[in-house]
Amino acid sequence: MKLSVGETFHLRVGYKRWFGLKHDEEDIAFEPEEIFRIYGASERQEYIKFHKKIRIVVELSGNTTEVAQVASSSGKNSELQPTTDEISRICPRFRILVIGKTGVGKSSLINQAFGVEKTLTSHEMPGKAEIDTEFISQQNGRFVLHDSKGFEPGEVDNLQIVRDFIQRRRNMSALEHQLHAVWLCFEIPRAGGRLLETGTEEFLSLKRDGTLGNIPVVVVLTKYDMLLDRTERTLDALVGSNDETIKELTKNKAEAELQNICIGPLEEFAGPDIPHAVISTEECHKETLARLIRMTENSVRQHLAPEAAVMASIAQRVDxxxxxxxxxxxxxxxxxxxxxxxxxxxxxxxxxxxxxxxxxxxxxxxxxxxxxxxxxxxxxxxxxxxxxxxxxxxxxxxxxxxxxxxxxxxxxxxxxxxxxxxxxxxxxxxxxxxxxxxxxxxxxxxxxxxxxxxxxxxxxxxxxxxxxxxxxxxxxxxxxxxxxxxxxxxxxxxxxxxxxxxxxxxxxxxxxxxxxxxxxxxxxxxxxxxxxxxxxxxxxxAKIPAVGSLPDESWDMEPAKS
Structure with a gap:
């Protein structure tokens, strides 16, 4: 293998955990620039790197004088480059498609998850033009949103539009143009309501059988706070019960209803490989958004390049x-x-x-x-x-x-x-x-x-x-x-x-x-x-007064008194 300054190469190590029940892989990075400097300074014929408990030896061959000159010139005047610059060059934005009917809470979800105020989603452009539109916020330039309406009963056009869009993005060679994740959003139905319509079932079938490829899809069940409100109103009068007791009973009953009307049917149909998250955009339920973000980042990490996973973490403003x-x-x-x-x-x-x-x-x-x-x-x-x-x-x-x-x-x-x-x-x-x-x-x-x-x-x-x-x-x-x-x-x-x-x-x-x-x-x-x-x-x-509306001030600081 020929090494050049400015490039990197990786050694992929595979290993099994706990009696071979789980197989993992890890990429170990090598930087030829650093190898050249050490090689040129010592004139050794090998470069040794330690990674955890692994000792890795790279055997080298070549003219040591030339290597020393390259090592010296490569580091003498060049500027130190931030690692995030290289990540941004490969994947400047986290690209996400959000699918859901009007009123399910997509706008609130996007605004809260990525820390923006103005609504980015739009339903003014029909069909293909809508899903291909890139929405980028001035408040957070590290993600790009593609918006799609949900799959209405009896409608097949939008399912085909979404399928074609995902396929086009899959065929793009550059990571920055590929789709990194899909959020499929539903409002939690009332008891007796149906979660999955025909079009949604077909979309999940496409994901389950591999037609959509390795694009991470996460089912997002929205408005969890409204389910809790409905559930609390149905509780029998609990004389003498404190707020914590009522809150715990409400949560337990709501979780049972979720399992019955949402999670059970979803898992039975979609299988275990399509994750789901129950969320609310209310401030008191911010941890639900954090779970969704972590679930999404983990799926991206498993199925796409590591730069996309890092950019997902950079783009989000919840966790x-x-x-x-x-x-x-x-x-x-x-x-x-x-x-x-x-x-x-x-x-x-x-x-x-x-x-x-x-x-x-x-x-x-x-x-x-x-x-x-x-x-x-x-x-x-x-x-x-x-x-x-x-x-x-x-x-x-x-x-x-x-x-x-x-x-x-x-x-x-x-x-x-x-x-x-x-x-x-x-x-x-x-x-x-x-x-x-x-x-x-x-x-x-x-x-x-x-x-x-x-x-x-x-x-x-x-x-x-x-x-x-x-x-x-x-x-x-x-x-x-x-x-x-x-x-x-x-x-x-x-x-x-x-x-x-x-x-x-x-x-x-x-x-x-x-x-x-x-x-x-x-x-x-x-x-x-x-x-x-x-x-x-x-x-x-909740304990800190708002400071965003106060006038700004200079950097001037008083030195500490001796």
Whole structure:
């Protein structure tokens, strides 16, 4: 195999889990540019890569002088490229087809799932012209919607239109033009109503027998909240029962009705390979949308290229856990997996190395940020100073950290409520210091101190953006909202807990030869530990005053008093 700079290749490893009951595959990426640098510097005839417990040896042959020259020239003047840029080049948008009759709640579903306000669906254009129209929102340019009316009884034209559309998209070679998922939407019928009409049954039959190919199809049962309301009205009077008891009884009875009139008939007809999700777009049921999003992302991951699955996570604006998972996947692709030893950062300014990590994380969160505040010099400087402030501040007690755990997340809501009043500008309590100049001019070098700072920057930035998600509520970002998120994170004990966890890792690390794998595992562990679920996010948002309507303010910050 001939290797060239700028290309990548993958080793696909297949393995079985648990006595061979489940077969999985995993792609392990290799970067010739990094191989060339190591090969040219050492003149070895092999390149060794560790992946989990697997030791992979790539035997090399060629002129070492030429390889050394290529290695030197390829990294000397070239800019570090964000991994998300490459993902966006392959798959710039998540492409989804939503099918459903008028009134089933498609518009609310799309608006809530992808964090947009204006309705994108349209029924003004008949037939083929409607389904081929690409709806792209200015508020979220990471998804493209195709809209189709449902399959009315006795109507066959629309079924053929949908079938032809899916087939055309299947035949397109570029991933960005292919269809990545289909949501087939029904309103949950009343007791005695019929869920599946003839046209719908035929569509599901086409999917079940493979005619539609590997396009992920998810059945979406809408307006779950209305089912709960109807069910509660039918409950017998429960004298003395509290709200929680009534809520539990209502849910149990509604679930039984769902199984009887929806899920049972659907599974009997469509089989187990066509997933379904019960959803409501009401704020108190946001976790139902999160389940739909995760189900869709998982189906895309199983059946399409990984870039489409990552873009599904980037496009959605419901599940912060998926954002964190996507950040991890992007980071593992290139930069995070070799923080301690990667020659990618060799001889680079620390600021440039941080910048490429910063861009990748911000891109995954996909805020509505038309002014690019999150990519600005001011915000990046704020994050660098914040990491330094946490490093020099008092260290948290590790034993108390373990005891408190995730409950610390809830304290952020109270802090935000106190800081978010309209009376005064938000003050970010971080010291100016001289650390910024050091980070901007120092050259990246392999050391425990550098590794610790890079790990801190990655985790703190991710958790600040998760905090910002609480504030923004998919509105246009303002500097005030960003400063509120940073100030709230700093005022909580979470930031110091994170720093303590990374310090503890660093103290236990004795060999830099294991640092890459261990550092990546620690980053993932800390980020996932503080991940906020969709249900928790709804509860926390209810405690925070709205800040989107308040006037914006400058980046100016008061330094912390000594």
């Amino acid at each position: 912060t856990g998926l954002k964190i998972n996507a950040s991890i996947e992007v980071g593992k692709t290139k930069y995070w997996k070799a923080l301690a030893s990667s020659t990618t950062f060799k001889n680079r300014k620390t600021w440039d190395c941080l910048n490429v990590l910063h861009i990748d994380i911000v891109a995954v969160w996909n805020f509505y940020d038309p002014h690019h505040y999150l990519r600005s010099q001011e915000f990046r400087e704020m994050m660098v100073k914040m990491v330094d402030t946490l490093e020099v501040g008092p260290t948290a007690d590790p034993s108390r950290t373990v005891a408190i755990g995730l409950s610390m997340v809830g304290t952020i809501a109270g802090i935000m409520a106190a800081l978010a009043g309209p009376a005064a500008p938000i003050v970010v309590p971080i010291a100016a210091g001289v650390v910024l100049a050091v980070w901007a001019h120092d050259v990246y070098q392999i050391s425990h101190a550098v590794l610790q700072r890079f790990m801190s920057y990655i985790v703190h930035l991710t958790l600040v953006l998760q905090t910002l998600y609480l504030v923004s509520e998919n509105q246009e970002l303002t500097r005030r909202a960003i400063k509120l998120a940073v100030a709230s994170y700093l005022e909580s004990e979470m930031g110091r807990e994170v720093h303590t966890r990374i310090q503890e890792y660093d103290r236990k690390l004795t060999l830099l030869t294991r640092a890459d794998r261990d550092a990546l595992d620690k980053i993932i562990e800390v980020m996932q530990f503080y991940s906020i679920s969709a249900a928790q996010m709804s509860d926390l948002r």
